[in-house]
Amino acid sequence: MNPDTRLKDPLSLRVTPWISFIGFFVVWQLLIDTGIVPRILLASPAEVGQLFIDKLTNPDPDGAVLLTHTMVSLLEAVLGYVLSLVIGIPLGLLMGWFVVAEGLARPPFEMIRPIPPVAWIPLAIFWFGIGLTGKVFIIWACGVVPCVINAYTGVRMTSPTLIQMARTYGASDWQIFTKICVPSALPMVFGGLQIALALAWTTLVAAELIAANEGLGYLITMGRRLLRPDMIVLGMIMVGLTGWIIGNIIDRIERRLTAGLERGGAAT
Amino acid sequence: MTGPPAREVKVEVVGLTKKFGDLLVLNDVNFSVAKGEFLAIVGPTGCGKTTFLNLLSKLIPASEGQILIDGSEADPKTHNLxxxxxxxxxxxxxxxxxxVEFGMLIKGVPPGERERRLRSILDIVGLADCANLFPNQISASMEQRVAVSRAFATNPDLLLMDEPYGQLDVKLRFYLEDELLKLWRELGATVIFVTHNIEEAIYVAERILVLTNKPTSVKAEIHVDLPRPRSFIDEAFIDIRRQVTDLIRWW
Incomplete structure (x- = not known):
């Protein structure tokens, strides 16, 4: 966290990441060009780049342009994700502080928790078909678990001194919950958001691989069916890129909301 | 009986007893605190000082006895603790x-009044320059001053302090004790100050209660009638220190 503890060498710090980044693509291209890896198994970065530009406007052969695939996946992910935050975080926070909430919500939650999210896919197809609703449901089912657990743990980890302090000032249970427990749980909650995001994104691609007619996962599946490694790789790259962008946005929001907690721990 | 001049009684502790199961921690503690008095309580480590304070602040219930503030049973929701x-x-x-505003916010102090008290206290303790810093950007001693300021800002009926400067070095302690006295004099709070440091107790308090080992009760009461600012090498100061030390020699 503290920049002073790092060796100061701006030049090499600026240059080395680019060397490994460019090097990765050069080696990849060379492996294909020299025939060490046959073209039928893997596309070269140049081909993927070409396909990327082509797919910006051309819906063939999978039926939609790249932007449509990305937006479909993004919409499914964002809807499911937001639903899991809206339900999971308040639930976890309440469970952490109010005994009644914990008593009521814990048993069903503990029953559902160990089921891997992908196991919901068949039922979701039965219930909702292969459209948007089913995907949103699956993403919600997997995103809600880390939200609840982290919010709950965050509240439970609230310093007893702070709770006592508020109590001696005459704060009510609700005031202690909103003014002490919730803010103090925020870093854990945001940790949960990141975990939920990673889970949601992985599960979404899995769901799209199995049942979809649009979306990045579908693009990958079509690549497999049509024996087009360039489509597969393009789909993979888009999945990674989009996930990375969402992760960064959450990171930024977190830093703004937890200003006092984020500055490298307590001074001694 | 050489008590202080008659002052209005603010806090009255009657037969306060606390048991954890069969373990008797506090045994029939009786004393009273006058309005605006600065009372120090000294006792051996592990004598139940924290239990004692938790009882006073109603964080835990007493087994027997009463704590009265202005004649009625103490309650953080109605009294200003x-x-x-x-x-x-x-x-x-x-x-x-x-x-610093947090206590006032919980107490429902109106915004204008809150702002006024905040400014005046930050000025007294010299924290105005750091008003917008976060706790992890200031030193431990400043953090403790924030806690002290937060307490005084609520104009408490009773201010309880549990070795507030126990973790700070000697030089800082002197400085902060002077600052505490300044706040106490200017804002006129009733203070119960718990410490195991005898000199600290004599330096700040008007009266000292010496506690016994567990099960805790009040062993003795000593009035400190020294002019302020007090000096550690003053004859009378050393006298009182000897007196208190004799009382607790078996620690």
Missing amino acids: AFVFQEPSSLPWLTVSQN
Whole structure:
């Protein structure tokens, strides 16, 4: 966290990441060009780049342009994700502080928790078909678990001194919950958001691989069916890129909301 | 009986007893605190000082006995209590001034009055320059001053302090004790100050209660009638120190 503890060498710090980044693509291209890896198994970065530009406007052969695939996946992910935050975080926070909430919500939650999210896919197809609703449901089912657990743990980890302090000032249970427990749980909650995001994104691609007619996962599946490694790789790259962008946005929001907690721990 | 001149009684502790199961921690503690008095309580480590304070602040219920503030049973919801803990207790997500305001916010002090008290206290303790810093950007001693300021800002009926400066070095302690006395004089709070440091107790208090080992009761009461600012090498100061030390020699 503290920049002073790092060796100061701006030049090499600026240059080395680019060397490994460019090097990765050069080696990849060379492996294909020299025939060490046959073209039928893997596309070269140049081909993927070409396909990327082509797919910006051309819906063939999978039926939609790249932007449509990305937006479909993004919409499914964002809807499911937001639903899991809206339900999971308040639930976890309440469970952490109010005994009644914990008593009521814990048993069903503990029953559902160990089921891997992908196991919901068949039922979701039965219930909702292969459209948007089913995907949103699956993403919600997997995103809600880390939200609840982290919010709950965050509240439970609230310093007893702070709770006592508020109590001696005459704060009510609700005031202690909103003014002490919730803010103090925020870093854990945001940790949960990141975990939920990673889970949601992985599960979404899995769901799209199995049942979809649009979306990045579908693009990958079509690549497999049509024996087009360039489509597969393009789909993979888009999945990674989009996930990375969402992760960064959450990171930024977190830093703004937890200003006092984020500055490298307590001074001694 | 050479008591202090008759003052209005603010806090009255009657037969306070606390048992944890069969373990008797506090045994029939009786004393009273006058309005605006600065009372120090000294006792051996592990004698139940924290239990004692937790009882006074109603964090835990007493087994027997009563704590009366202005004649009625003490209650954090109706009485204005404040507690300064030994460990840092500022809220890390609030700035210094938001932290100082926190107690007033819970007490429902109106915004204008809150602002006025905040300014005046930050001025007294010299924290005005750090008003917008977060607790992890200031030193431990400043953090403790934030906690003390937060307590005084609520104009408490009773201010309880649990070795607030126990973790600070000697030089800082002198400085902060002077600052505490200044706040106490200017804002006129009733203070119960718990410490195991005898000199600290004599330096700040008008009266000292010496506690016994567990099960705790009040062993003796000593009035400190020394002019302020007090000096550690003053004849009378050393006299009182000897007196208190004799009382607790078996620690």
